[in-house]
Amino acid sequence: MALLSKERKKIARDLRTNEMIRIREVRVIDDEGQQLGVMPTARALALAQEKGLDLVEVAPTAVPPVCRILDYGQYKYELQKREREAKKKQKSQTFKEIRLRVKIDVNDLRTKLRRAAEFLDEGDRVKVTVQFRGREMTHANLGRDLLVKAADLLAEHGTVERQPLLEGRSMYIVMASLEKRPEKKTERITEDAAAAPTGETIGDAIAARSPAAVGPQERVKDKPEPPAEVSQPMEQG
Numbered sequence: 001m002a003l004l005s006k007e008r009k010k011i012a013r014d015l016r017t018n019e020m021i022r023i024r025e026v027r028v029i030d031d032e033g034q035q036l037g038v039m040p041t042a043r044a045l046a047l048a049q050e051k052g053l054d055l056v057e058v059a060p061t062a063v064p065p066v067c068r069i070l071d072y073g074q075y076k077y078e079l080q081k082r083e084r085e086a087k088k089k090q091k092s093q094t095f096k097e098i099r100l101r102v103k104i105d106v107n108d109l110r111t112k113l114r115r116a117a118e119f120l121d122e123g124d125r126v127k128v129t130v131q132f133r134g135r136e137m138t139h140a141n142l143g144r145d146l147l148v149k150a151a152d153l154l155a156e157h158g159t160v161e162r163q164p165l166l167e168g169r170s171m172y173i174v175m176a177s178l179e180k181r182p183e184k185k186t187e188r189i190t191e192d193a194a195a196a197p198t199g200e201t202i203g204d205a206i207a208a209r210s211p212a213a214v215g216p217q218e219r220v221k222d223k224p225e226p227p228a229e230v231s232q233p234m235e236q237g
Contacts, residue, residue: 015056015057015058016056016057016060017054017055017056017057017072018045018048018054018055019045021041021045021055021057021065021067022041023041023064023065024040024041025038025039025040025041025064026038026039026041026044026055026057026064026065026066026067027062027064027065027066027067028044028047028055028066028067028068028069029066029067029068029069030047030068030069031051031053031068031069031070031071038064041055041067044067044069047069048069051069053069053070053071053072054069054070054071054072054075055067055068055069056068056069056070056072056075088123094124094125095124095125095126095127095174096116096119096124096125096126096127097126097127097128097129098112098113098115098116098119098126098127098128098129099112099129099130099131100112100128100129100130100131100146100147100150101130101131101133102130102132102133102136102139102142102143102146104146109150113150113153113154116128116150116154116157116175117154117157119177120154120157120158120175120176120177120178121157121177122177123177124177125161125174125175125176125177126154126158126174126175127172127173127174127175128147128150128151128154128172128173128174128175129170129171129172130143130146130147130170130171130172131169131170132169132170132171133169137169140166140171143164143171144164144171147164147171147172147173148164150173151173151175154175156178157175157177157178158175158176158177158178159175159176159178160173160174160175161173161174161175161176162174
């Protein structure tokens with residue numbers, strides 16, 4: 001049977017099939033898994049052709065080599081499927097990382113979150129890290145708020161697997177991809193990130209909403225001014 005892709009050709013280089021099996025005798029297993037014993041290779045090939053299948057050498061180092069009668073195309077497909085599943089399992093144990101700063105610019109945040117969304121859509125786990133500089137460590141709550149905002153903007157692409165965790169001079173969350181995602185994936189990232197005023201960083205916007213950033217005079221509700229005293233005219237003696 002003809003090979004249809006480069007991947008199949010790569011697999012075919014490791015397996016001899018049909019007329020490519022030039023050894024005199026082989027041990028044969030039929031398409032139902034039954035042992036047919038050792039027989040001349042020509043006879044094994046004839047049996048495979050009678051069923052419209054292939055003779056595939058699956059254990060070339062055995063004595064004699066072991067061949068199976070099967071659909072070679074389907075066999076290659078199963079091998080590729082197993083390989084993809086193994087890669088997927090390996091990928092799930094690692095993650096991509098996106099690094100943010102407390103005073104990140106709106107455009108930078110949009111770019112980084114778009115990249116994070118792409119990673120999540122591809123099935124990767126994503127670590128979103130906020131790095132603190134200098135005295136920013138005294139306002140770790142701003143980093144936490146930024147991570148919460150990032151997770152909220154990425155909610156259509158992934159779910160938070162690990163809540164904000166402070167580690168050294170950085171804080172991070174880990175997000176895992178969703179199995180099912182809506183068709184429109186990036187509109188919210190663009191619209192919400194663009195909602196910040198021009199020239200204002202996301203960190204500034206978050207800090208402005210933080211209770212610690214509000215002065216006492218702004219937190220106390222304005223009291224009504226007392227009515228002005230009206231002086232009474234003095235009587236003439």
